[in-house]
Amino acid sequence: MLRLFHFNKLSILSSKASTFLPLIPIPISKSVKSQMGSYSTSSSSKLLFRQLFEKESSTYTYLLADSSHPHKPALLIDPVDKTVDRDLSLIHELGLKLVYAMNTHVHADHVTGTGLIKSKISDVKSVISKASSATADLYVEQGDKIWFGDLFLEVRATPGHTLGCITYVTGDASDQPQPRMAFTGDALLIRGCGRTDFQGGSSEQLYKSVHSQIFMLPEDTLIYPAHDYKGFSVSTVGEELKYNPRLTKDEETFKNIMANLNLSYPKMIDVAVPANLVCGIQSKAS
Amino acid sequence: MLRLFHFNKLSILSSKASTFLPLIPIPISKSVKSQMGSYSTSSSSKLLFRQLFEKESSTYTYLLADSSHPHKPALLIDPVDKTVDRDLSLIHELGLKLVYAMNTHVHADHVTGTGLIKSKISDVKSVISKASSATADLYVEQGDKIWFGDLFLEVRATPGHTLGCITYVTGDASDQPQPRMAFTGDALLIRGCGRTDFQGGSSEQLYKSVHSQIFMLPEDTLIYPAHDYKGFSVSTVGEELKYNPRLTKDEETFKNIMANLNLSYPKMIDVAVPANLVCGIQSKAS
Numbered sequence: 001m002l003r004l005f006h007f008n009k010l011s012i013l014s015s016k017a018s019t020f021l022p023l024i025p026i027p028i029s030k031s032v033k034s035q036m037g038s039y040s041t042s043s044s045s046k047l048l049f050r051q052l053f054e055k056e057s058s059t060y061t062y063l064l065a066d067s068s069h070p071h072k073p074a075l076l077i078d079p080v081d082k083t084v085d086r087d088l089s090l091i092h093e094l095g096l097k098l099v100y101a102m103n104t105h106v107h108a109d110h111v112t113g114t115g116l117i118k119s120k121i122s123d124v125k126s127v128i129s130k131a132s133s134a135t136a137d138l139y140v141e142q143g144d145k146i147w148f149g150d151l152f153l154e155v156r157a158t159p160g161h162t163l164g165c166i167t168y169v170t171g172d173a174s175d176q177p178q179p180r181m182a183f184t185g186d187a188l189l190i191r192g193c194g195r196t197d198f199q200g201g202s203s204e205q206l207y208k209s210v211h212s213q214i215f216m217l218p219e220d221t222l223i224y225p226a227h228d229y230k231g232f233s234v235s236t237v238g239e240e241l242k243y244n245p246r247l248t249k250d251e252e253t254f255k256n257i258m259a260n261l262n263l264s265y266p267k268m269i270d271v272a273v274p275a276n277l278v279c280g281i282q283s284k285a286s
Numbered sequence: 287m288l289r290l291f292h293f294n295k296l297s298i299l300s301s302k303a304s305t306f307l308p309l310i311p312i313p314i315s316k317s318v319k320s321q322m323g324s325y326s327t328s329s330s331s332k333l334l335f336r337q338l339f340e341k342e343s344s345t346y347t348y349l350l351a352d353s354s355h356p357h358k359p360a361l362l363i364d365p366v367d368k369t370v371d372r373d374l375s376l377i378h379e380l381g382l383k384l385v386y387a388m389n390t391h392v393h394a395d396h397v398t399g400t401g402l403i404k405s406k407i408s409d410v411k412s413v414i415s416k417a418s419s420a421t422a423d424l425y426v427e428q429g430d431k432i433w434f435g436d437l438f439l440e441v442r443a444t445p446g447h448t449l450g451c452i453t454y455v456t457g458d459a460s461d462q463p464q465p466r467m468a469f470t471g472d473a474l475l476i477r478g479c480g481r482t483d484f485q486g487g488s489s490e491q492l493y494k495s496v497h498s499q500i501f502m503l504p505e506d507t508l509i510y511p512a513h514d515y516k517g518f519s520v521s522t523v524g525e526e527l528k529y530n531p532r533l534t535k536d537e538e539t540f541k542n543i544m545a546n547l548n549l550s551y552p553k554m555i556d557v558a559v560p561a562n563l564v565c566g567i568q569s570k571a572s
Contacts, residue, residue, distance in 0.1 A: 053517035055341065061517075086516055093529050230372055231339035235517065243379050 008069040035213040047151055047170075047177045048072075048094065051224065052087060054080040055083050057110035057268070058227045059255030061087060062183055065096045066149025067277075073148040075100035076263060077168060077183050078226050079113030081280050087113065089121060098135065102127040104185025104226055105165040106134050106276045108198060115280030126279045131157065132164025151176060158187040160206020167214060167284045179220040182237070188214050189225045190232040193246055196258050198269065202256035215241055220273055331465045333437055333456075334358075334380065337510065337519060338373060340366040343396035343554070344407060344513045348469055351382045353437025359434040361386035363454060363469050363514050365399030367566050373399065374406060385434055388413040390471025390512055391451040392420050392562045394484060394555040401566030412565045417443065418450025420563045426452065437462060442499040444473040446492020447480030453500060455507075463508040467525070474500050475511045478520040480533055482544050484555065489544035493537050501527055 045196050051060055061083065065074035074096035077086055091098050101114040101124050114126045114136070118172040126144065135166035140146065144155040146168070153168040170176055186194025190278040196203040214223075219238030240247065246257050334353035337346055347369065351360035361383035365373055377384050386401040390517050400412045400422070411423040413432065425431065430441040432454070439454040454469040456462055470481030474496050482489040500509075505524030526533065532543050 008469045051519045053339070053519065083517060086518075090518075093525065106540060231341060231369060232372075232376075233339065239379065 010192075011258065015118075024210060025261075042100045044165075048074075048096070049177075050090065052085045052090075054110065056082070058229050059107075060224065060226060060228065060233075061113075062224060063087065063091065063096075064151070064153075065094070065097075066151045069149030071149070072096045075097045075146070075148050075153075076106055076113075077102050077118070078185070078222075080109070080208065081111040081113045081116050084113040084116045086167070088117065090206065098124050100125050100127050100138075100146065102146070102168070102278070103132075103134075103136075103230055103279075104167065104183060104187075105129070105162045105274070106273055107131050107226070107229055108266045108272050109227075110268060111272050111275045112280045115275075115278070128279075129155075129157070129164040129166045131159065131166075134164070134279065136279055145171070158209035158213050160202055160204075160209045161186040162197055162218075163197075163200030165194075165209070177228065177229050178238075179222055180217060181213060181222045181224060183224050183226075184214060184216060185226045188223060188240060188244075188247070190223065190228055190235040191240070191244055195261060195263055195266075197261075197263070199273065204251070205252050206258070207247070209278070212262070215247075219236075230252075256281065306563050319544055320368075326419045327348070334360075334382070335463075335467075336376065338369065338376075340396065341368045342368070345393075345396055346510065346514065346519075348375065348510060348513060349377065349382075350434065350439075351380070352437045353382075355435030357435070358382045359385045359481070360389055361432070361434050363388050363401070363419045363438075364393070364471070365403060367397040367399045367402050370399040374403065386413050386424075386432065388410050388432070388454070389418075389420075389565075390453065390469060390473075391415070391417050391423075391448045392485065392559055393472075393512070394552045394558050394562075395513075396554060397558050397561045398566045401564070402460075404565070405460070414565075415441075415443070415450040415452045417445065417452075418448070420450070420565065422565055439469075444470065444492075444499050445486075446482055446488055446490075446495045446497035446524050447472040447485075449486030451480075451495070454522070455503065465508055466503060467504060467508045467510060467520075468500060469510050469512075470500060471512045474509060474526060474533070475528075476509065476514055476516075476518040477530055479530070481547060481549055481552075483547075483549070484552065485559065490537070492544070493533070493540050496533050501533075508567070 003074055039257060046068040048065040050063040053060055061079045061081050062077040074091060079101055098121055101117045103112055118124050118126060127138045127140060128134050128136040130139040130141045140155045142155060142157040146153045152171045154171060156169055157168045158165050158167045165187050166184050167187055170181045196206050202278050215237060216238050221237040223235040223240060246254055332354040334351040339346055345550040347365045348363040351358050358381055360377060364492050365387055367467040384407055385401045404410055404412060412519055413424045413426060414420050414422040416425040416427045424546055426441045428443040432439045434527050438457045442453045444451050444453045451471050453473055453528060455465045482492050483521060501523060503523050507523040509526060532540055
């Protein structure tokens with residue numbers, strides 16, 4: 001039922017997309033992959049990248065754009081409602097065209113900026129995983145590619161913090177940024193990971209997700225998490241493989257660690273999760 | 287008198303340096319330039335770079351290292367006392383050899399971590415400008431080069447926020463990082479600049495400093511300031527030339543803006559400045 005809903009939603013949106021996103025040639029097909037835009041080019045692309053911080057929830061928002069594409073298509077990963085004006089002002093100043101406002105998962109500690117962004121720029125498409133059960137314009141799943149100009153992100157399903165967590169990874173191709181970059185949400189944090197005791201969380205699943213989907217990436221892959229509480233901005237797969245105090249342990253030890261964190265109830269969860277299930281303040285019509 | 291003191295201090299330290307820093311070949315000569323290490327090589331160097339954040343004072347600390355050099359020599363720009371353990375732990379994990387703990391100026395809003403770092407790693411050398419009147423192991427001035435492995439930073443005098451402010455800029459050579467990176471301290475902030483009403487500040491001088499020393503750099507030069515209060519992590523010369531709300535104005539307008547900021551008295555200044563004049567808790571013997 002859920003799957004059918006998602007499929008129908010996408011079928012409708014695939015035709016919408018060709019109207020709203022003329023900047024990005026999107027061949028229409030039945031798969032999510034091609035609906036998100038799937039083509040390649042040999043032109044030299046250039047990633048414009050910005051890491052932005054929201055202090056109250058210690059959330060990182062990421063801005064990525066293909067600055068060598070004539071229309072400079074851009075996307076935001078994990079925007080926060082409180083910093084939407086800052087983000088859109090920067091996008092405007094840099095002459096970018098915001099195409100996607102994406103979430104790694106349904107956040108419990110802040111309200112996503114996605115809905116607010118859509119209320120300000122109507123042709124921006126919100127993106128979240130199929131498995132999240134949240135409302136969005138486009139749903140993605142394992143293996144999907146999200147193109148912006150000549151650059152793309154791959155989707156990797158990394159559930160465990162929540163059931164619908166995904167990691168966005170820059171493309172594995174010679175014309176894509178090197179080293180690769182992984183936007184891990186709360187699945188893998190720098191020297192840590194997200195809690196697994198709410199929102200369909202599972203320490204067993206998180207362990208498998210990180211080891212099979214993130215730790216298998218090249219060791220120089222840059223890790224950009226959704227949060228950091230100590231002032232770190234980036235890590236690498238190699239570093240986390242060596243120094244992550246939780247995920248370097250065997251699975252049983254990891255599950256024990258996660259079962260005994262004794263964390264307090266997430267203070268924002270009762271406000272943030274219901275809001276984020278509808279992309280912040282996204283209207284029903286969108 | 288001050289100049290002579292600095293010169294004598296450097297003369298002593300130049301011979302010390304060859305004892306304490308065996309990892310970096312430093313030809314001894316009379317100039318500060320060569321005392322800081324001045325040699326070149328055609329080997330392919332690789333910058334390891336980390337931006338680190340201290341939330342209370344919104345300070346950025348920068349870690350730079352030559353990761354392709356066998357000894358991985360590293361330096362810290364603007365370390366904060368409260369985050370020294372974090373920084374040294376990261377340096378240890380990355381297998382780096384910390385050589386320099388540097389300040390862009392005598393900070394008024396936090397205590398530098400330089401002294402504390404020296405108390406933990408005795409052969410690290412503290413670095414500050416000659417014009418700062420602060421105590422340090424090595425004093426630098428306009429045009430000096432600070433080598434770490436096969437990479438180097440240039441020193442540019444950018445007074446105005448304080449009399450002794452300097453900007454460190456990555457080298458202008460084909461084997462140095464591209465685009466260039468400018469660590470501007472409080473001289474140039476993202477869409478802003480440091481106040482000019484304390485510590486020998488001068489809006490006239492700041493205007494000249496930024497325009498003659500920073501805005502003349504290539505437009506793609508990355509701007510890494512000592513602080514950001516809105517969650518921005520980086521800008522470029524091109525962006526600030528276009529969008530800095532103060533420094534895009536003519537000099538008279540800029541001076542008027544700076545004279546009418548009506549900022550409150552810096553709450554940490556009476557603690558931080560005396561401490562930072564002696565590199566935090568640096569002992570008299572060092």
